[in-house]
Amino acid sequence: MPFTIDFLDDGRTLEWDETPDGPVVTERDDYTPRFYIAPRSPGSDLDLTKLQAIYDRHPDVVSTEIRSRRPSFRRDEEPVLAVDGVHIDRVSSLANQARQRTEYPIGDLACFNVDFSREFRYCLETGIDPTPAADLSMLRLSVPMTEAGNETYTELSVAGETISGSPMDILTAVQAALETHDPDILVCSTSEIIPALYKMATAAGVDGFTLSRWPDIDYQQLASQSTYSSYGRVGHSPARYNVPGRAIIDESNTFFYGETNLDGVLDLVSRSKKPVQELAWASIGNVLTAIQICEAHERGVLVPWNSWRHEFYKPMGTLHDADRGGFIFAPEVGFHEDVHELDFSSLYPNIICTRNVSPDVIRCECHRDRDDVPGLGYSICDERGYLVDVLEPIIDARDKIKAAIRHEQQCKDPDEDRLTELEGRSEALKWILVACFGYQGFSNAKFGRIECHEAINAFAREILLTAKQRLEVGGWRVVHGIVDSIWVTPDPSVDEANRTDLETLSSEISTTVDIRLEHEAHYDWVAFVPQRESAAGALTKYFGKVDGKDEFKIRGIEARQRSTPPFVKDVQQECLERLDATRSPAAVLSSLEAAIEKLHAGDVAVEQLVERNRVSKPLEGYTQNTQNVAALKRAHDQDVAIHPGQDIEYVVVDDKKTSRERVALAHEEIKSYDPSYYETELVRAVESLLSPIGWDRSKVRRELAETRVTELTTFANTEQD
Template sequence: MPFTIVFLADGRVLEWEATEGGAVVTEREDYTPRFYVAPRDRDADNDLTPLRSLYDRHPDVAAAEVTARRPSFRRDDERVLAVDVDHIDRVTALARKARQLAEYPVGDLACFNVDFSREFRYCLETGVDPTPTTELSTLRLGVPLSETAGEAYDELAVDGETVSGPPAAVLTAVQTAIDDHGLDVLVCSTSDIVPTLYEMAETAGFDEFTLSRWPDVGYQQLASRSTYASYGQVGHSPARYNVPGRAIVDESNTYFYGETNLDGILDLVSRSKKPVQETAWASIGNVLTAIQICEAHDRDVLVPWNSWRHERYKTMGTLHDADRGGFIFAPDVGLHDDVHELDFSSLYPNIICTQNVSPDVIRCDCHRHCEDVPGLGYAICDERGYLVDVLQPIIDDRDEIKAAIQREKQRDAPDQERLEELEAVPLLGS
């Protein structure tokens, strides 16, 4: 199974699989990413022939066909237009064209399966499992904090050994280490190392230098650096780069690698179907969303580009009763005896699973007479919700791992290697 996937400018896709004899590349020329378009209103006229003709004439569209899919978990199969695109970079632009058709005969149009990350989309659509079956070789490159981004490095840590000197000496040390390791995963203290090394090689006339396993492409820039605001805090997102044939882990832009290690990331790869590089920079929410998308895909449910299903109308009294939240009692100041602590394991995920709390089964039409939610009169369908199928395996695995850690610690001679392996698994839902 490929551990990294690269998209070339001419539309070809390269898959690199780790084997006992080294990485093996497979070239594909037949991959066409797909998105879907359908009327937003389920009661609208569903004649998609004019829309299909419009896309058929577009030079970036490989094919367009009418097929049956579920636009949401609450809807059955409906006629939708599937649009196959020549290149993955054109998916978003072509989807925007559907949004511009405000006067289209069937009414407002909705797009589906648009904003997936590149490698995740490829695995989802082709059925490829990106979980490596062979151990991946790694190499770490680190620059001192005193080095300025974008300038030539006078000093660089290569696999734990500090190399200093002119650019040619630094580049030679990096190239030698890469050739000796076979290198599947490049762990960088900052992603800026990648373009900086190439600029150093160009300036020094070091034509033989390359981090890539593909002779025609040195590296690709996937995203530019940016700033963002979240919960009143301003954060920085560094640029992201891609090196054909190798997965990059940017230590300045990863949560999971810092909290666990490569084995922990590989555990999430197997759950989310996001390859190593994409999982390394993903957040917990991003990984959980990927797992939900995989569940939706298995059920032939499309993923809306932007959710348009607004919250149902509620009276002021219902809003008051529903939005109760939690309350923490402030204890009396002083020294207390007999203080007890209750720690609920995966509290909210467990509530979701035990009570079947899932958006596709809340206030269902088939159980209107039921009042399953106290004080609100909401019904919860007897049919198992999709969110339960997403979370229950994670909760079960989490409980099993925690129990295994406790069993190992209680042994007379705990196996430290086994403990490190267990503790490296990210406990989603904790």
């Protein structure tokens, strides 16, 4: 079970296994990557043998053959052309040549199994499970942001120890750590550390420095850095590198390792056949696609290079009904006592599994007259869909893991290492389940279909309405509901003796809809926040006190926002505690006033005022002099590289200015800050807490001013006495 696979330029492949006795490498020279070519439409009479003869003469092709495969889930087996290349990096260029052949009408040929990542392709085609057979050793290398863009480092953290000094000192420390730990995984704060260390070694004349376990290759560059946009959000993808014999985890370019841990990564490795290095940089959709491809491979179904699924014809009325999201009960703005939160367990994935919603069976021809999807009239075939086989094992596994977590937590002496492992695995699977619904409507999804997306939403709306009606009949009032969650409080018009307990209602609803409705939490009170410019409730902004515990649940307000400075978060948390203890806006204002006084006295550490914002464009792309622009100008002056999609951290030192002097970068020596700016941020945070009871920012300001006037008057009277 190799944990990483390397591909050499001469066609050889290296499989690296971790064993109790250390790493073992297996060298292979017989691997030939394969892709397929088939007519785009079923029933075509295209002659593939002519194309086969052309490929047989190609120098980058090892062999070809006509095989029987299914070009899609909705097509039976038919003859396709299989092409084996000499090297894994030649697949895309070979496939492109098929689409450029003038002998075939444009659009009549389609290529399959083309755009797979390298290690994933190898594991899929050879049947290898890349789950490590033994524990993997790790070594972390980290460079400060101020050093990241430099060709020569003067400071580097190696296994948690900061090394400062000459390049020779740093290189010696890295080489010593490699010999001591012999890591299977190199965890780097940025992947640029890898080429930078080799450049330092060359410049310093250091012979024999290497990170690699293979003597002939130091490292390989797999991809260049790039900027991308996804759902309106700009992201940055740094360059990717490979070190033979070791997996690389780039902390600046990893979702699953950052959101979970190595246990979560390894759980998904076993399900997706993507080895550690590829799993670490992969997105949620990328991993979900890999799991789907594995299922398709088992069924003999090929994977399209580019998705070209047309949307089924729909009347205008159906288009209107289908173009809706999940059901929402607008929150009742204000404070609500004795609130219970109920959640459907993995609602969308469970809808897929219990209703058999899958791209290969939705709107099937064999049941076209059937009305299986509520309100849309879509049919769903009785044959089990492939997506059910993809998700059901993940749902079941997460349920078992969550049960194991609860059991471990209830133990008198819980095993913390075991808890960390279970929580990492649970979190990793959660993200896959979260993404499985939206991915069905993604235009680039390999097997997605918009009708699946629409059907899942239709079932979800029906389920939430069913739950609402049963809860209300049982004597409960719904104060908010969104997609898969409902907040209820006892209906004051119903006697307690006539009210059905929530455990009974949840059980009844679960049986009715065939998806478990769980009691998520009981709150002493919950406050739903209005929108900034409206009296209507904000759908995802609320806070509440958990019953019987000294903790709050917070969503959407400043304390949960990644850009909010720590000081503002702390003050909002303190004000929340005062509000819970006193139910008094005056008590909250007292805390706010004390924080403002501390700000203006200069008693707040600048580290507590750092803001973190994402950069959406390069510096020259901005037309307004925002704080981000000021920060980018300072970074540019200091040769600190900040790319679109990355975060920049700074302290506002004079918000009235429009130049680079408006802010100071977090790593700089900062002597002062702008107290008026941060006062405004504090007032905004307190407004979020008091807005459910009708206080907006102007009222908070007015009450603060009156308090200050009263204090000054009292002070003056005391002086006269």
